[in-house]
Amino acid sequence: MSPAKGSLGREQEKRVRQAFTRVPFARLLGIKLESLGAGTAVLTLTLKENLKQNSGVVHGGAIASLVDTATAFAILTLLGEDQQVTTVDLTISYLRPLSSGRARATARVRKAGRRLITVSADVYARDGNLAATALSTYIRLSDPTPRPTVE
Numbered sequence: 678m679s680p681a682k683g684s685l686g687r688e689q690e691k692r693v694r695q696a697f698t699r700v701p702f703a704r705l706l707g708i709k710l711e712s713l714g715a716g717t718a719v720l721t722l723t724l725k726e727n728l729k730q731n732s733g734v735v736h737g738g739a740i741a742s743l744v745d746t747a748t749a750f751a752i753l754t755l756l757g758e759d760q761q762v763t764t765v766d767l768t769i770s771y772l773r774p775l776s777s778g779r780a781r782a783t784a785r786v787r788k789a790g791r792r793l794i795t796v797s798a799d800v801y802a803r804d805g806n807l808a809a810t811a812l813s814t815y816i817r818l819s820d821p822t823p824r825p826t827v828e
Contacts, residue, residue: 684715685713685714690713690754692758693713693750693753694710697750700746706739706742707723707725708720708721708722708742709721713750713754714754716751716752716755716785716789717754718747718748718750718753719747719783719784720743720746720750721780722739722740722779724775724777724778733776735774735780737769740771740775741767741769743782743800744767745767746782747782747783748764748784748797748811748815749764749815750784751784751785751786751798752789752794752796755786755789760817760818761818762815762816762817763815763816763818765793766813767811767813768811769810769811770809771809772808773807773808775800775802775808777803778802779803780800781800781801782798782800783798783801784798785798791817792817793814793815795813796813796815797810797813798813799811
Protein backbone atom coordinates (compact mmCIF):
# COMPACT_ATOMS: atom_id res chain seq x y z
CA MET A 678 0.00 0.00 0.00
CA SER A 679 1.36 3.37 -0.96
CA PRO A 680 1.22 6.36 1.37
CA ALA A 681 -1.78 8.63 1.11
CA LYS A 682 -1.21 11.95 -0.56
CA GLY A 683 -2.59 15.27 0.56
CA SER A 684 -3.47 16.87 3.82
CA LEU A 685 -4.45 15.35 7.13
CA GLY A 686 -7.88 15.46 8.63
CA ARG A 687 -8.22 17.85 11.55
CA GLU A 688 -8.60 15.06 14.15
CA GLN A 689 -5.64 13.06 12.81
CA GLU A 690 -3.39 16.13 12.85
CA LYS A 691 -4.50 16.99 16.39
CA ARG A 692 -3.75 13.42 17.54
CA VAL A 693 -0.28 13.45 15.94
CA ARG A 694 0.56 16.88 17.39
CA GLN A 695 -0.55 15.75 20.84
CA ALA A 696 1.61 12.63 20.50
CA PHE A 697 4.60 14.87 19.73
CA THR A 698 4.16 16.68 23.05
CA ARG A 699 4.62 13.32 24.80
CA VAL A 700 8.15 12.68 23.46
CA PRO A 701 10.51 13.79 26.26
CA PHE A 702 13.70 13.10 24.26
CA ALA A 703 12.59 15.45 21.47
CA ARG A 704 11.84 18.09 24.10
CA LEU A 705 15.28 17.55 25.69
CA LEU A 706 17.02 18.17 22.35
CA GLY A 707 14.74 21.06 21.43
CA ILE A 708 13.17 19.44 18.36
CA LYS A 709 10.12 21.32 17.10
CA LEU A 710 7.27 20.05 14.92
CA GLU A 711 6.78 22.50 12.05
CA SER A 712 4.27 20.86 9.72
CA LEU A 713 2.46 17.63 8.90
CA GLY A 714 0.80 16.14 5.85
CA ALA A 715 -0.40 12.67 4.98
CA GLY A 716 2.83 10.65 5.09
CA THR A 717 5.05 13.70 5.67
CA ALA A 718 6.52 15.67 8.54
CA VAL A 719 8.84 18.66 8.85
CA LEU A 720 10.75 19.10 12.11
CA THR A 721 13.47 21.54 13.13
CA LEU A 722 16.33 21.57 15.60
CA THR A 723 18.07 24.70 16.85
CA LEU A 724 21.81 23.97 16.77
CA LYS A 725 22.92 24.83 20.30
CA GLU A 726 26.37 24.57 21.86
CA ASN A 727 25.37 21.56 23.99
CA LEU A 728 24.68 19.57 20.79
CA LYS A 729 28.20 20.03 19.41
CA GLN A 730 31.13 17.67 19.46
CA ASN A 731 34.65 18.75 20.38
CA SER A 732 35.45 20.02 16.86
CA GLY A 733 32.65 22.62 17.03
CA VAL A 734 30.11 20.98 14.72
CA VAL A 735 26.80 19.41 15.71
CA HIS A 736 27.14 15.80 16.82
CA GLY A 737 25.87 13.28 14.29
CA GLY A 738 23.73 11.71 17.00
CA ALA A 739 21.71 14.92 17.34
CA ILE A 740 21.06 14.93 13.60
CA ALA A 741 20.19 11.22 13.71
CA SER A 742 17.69 11.92 16.49
CA LEU A 743 16.12 14.69 14.42
CA VAL A 744 15.83 12.33 11.45
CA ASP A 745 14.45 9.44 13.52
CA THR A 746 11.84 11.70 15.09
CA ALA A 747 10.83 13.22 11.74
CA THR A 748 10.46 9.83 10.06
CA ALA A 749 8.46 8.44 12.98
CA PHE A 750 6.01 11.34 12.83
CA ALA A 751 5.65 11.10 9.05
CA ILE A 752 4.56 7.50 9.63
CA LEU A 753 2.30 8.40 12.53
CA THR A 754 0.20 10.55 10.18
CA LEU A 755 -0.83 7.34 8.38
CA LEU A 756 -1.47 5.12 11.39
CA GLY A 757 -4.63 4.45 13.31
CA GLU A 758 -4.88 5.30 16.98
CA ASP A 759 -4.17 1.72 18.08
CA GLN A 760 -1.18 1.15 15.78
CA GLN A 761 2.48 1.42 16.78
CA VAL A 762 5.81 1.17 14.97
CA THR A 763 9.47 1.07 15.91
CA THR A 764 12.69 1.71 13.99
CA VAL A 765 14.34 -1.32 12.37
CA ASP A 766 17.21 0.53 10.70
CA LEU A 767 18.41 4.02 9.93
CA THR A 768 21.09 4.90 7.38
CA ILE A 769 22.32 8.48 7.22
CA SER A 770 24.73 10.09 4.79
CA TYR A 771 26.17 13.26 6.33
CA LEU A 772 26.95 15.62 3.45
CA ARG A 773 28.13 18.78 5.24
CA PRO A 774 28.79 19.75 8.85
CA LEU A 775 26.28 21.87 10.73
CA SER A 776 27.37 24.34 13.38
CA SER A 777 24.78 27.11 13.81
CA GLY A 778 21.24 28.15 13.03
CA ARG A 779 18.50 25.61 12.61
CA ALA A 780 18.47 22.25 10.90
CA ARG A 781 15.23 21.31 9.12
CA ALA A 782 14.32 17.66 8.49
CA THR A 783 11.70 16.78 5.91
CA ALA A 784 10.49 13.19 6.09
CA ARG A 785 8.30 11.30 3.63
CA VAL A 786 6.86 7.80 3.73
CA ARG A 787 8.03 6.03 0.57
CA LYS A 788 6.18 2.73 1.01
CA ALA A 789 3.82 1.54 3.72
CA GLY A 790 3.53 -2.24 3.56
CA ARG A 791 1.66 -4.64 5.80
CA ARG A 792 4.62 -5.04 8.19
CA LEU A 793 7.40 -2.71 7.05
CA ILE A 794 7.33 0.99 6.30
CA THR A 795 10.12 2.73 4.39
CA VAL A 796 10.72 6.43 4.98
CA SER A 797 13.24 8.92 3.63
CA ALA A 798 14.39 12.19 5.14
CA ASP A 799 16.54 15.11 4.10
CA VAL A 800 18.17 17.53 6.52
CA TYR A 801 18.80 21.09 5.40
CA ALA A 802 21.11 23.73 6.86
CA ARG A 803 19.87 27.26 7.60
CA ASP A 804 21.06 28.37 4.14
CA GLY A 805 18.87 25.71 2.48
CA ASN A 806 21.77 23.45 1.49
CA LEU A 807 21.31 19.72 1.90
CA ALA A 808 23.31 18.61 4.94
CA ALA A 809 22.25 14.96 5.30
CA THR A 810 20.02 12.40 3.68
CA ALA A 811 18.57 9.28 5.27
CA LEU A 812 16.58 6.14 4.63
CA SER A 813 14.84 4.27 7.42
CA THR A 814 12.69 1.20 7.88
CA TYR A 815 10.08 0.74 10.60
CA ILE A 816 8.11 -2.32 11.59
CA ARG A 817 4.51 -2.33 12.69
CA LEU A 818 4.11 -3.58 16.25
CA SER A 819 0.37 -3.96 15.92
CA ASP A 820 -0.79 -5.85 12.85
CA PRO A 821 -3.94 -4.23 11.43
CA THR A 822 -4.95 -7.48 9.74
CA PRO A 823 -7.08 -9.76 11.95
CA ARG A 824 -5.75 -13.31 12.10
CA PRO A 825 -7.86 -16.40 12.61
CA THR A 826 -7.61 -17.84 16.11
CA VAL A 827 -6.27 -21.35 16.50
CA GLU A 828 -7.92 -23.48 19.14
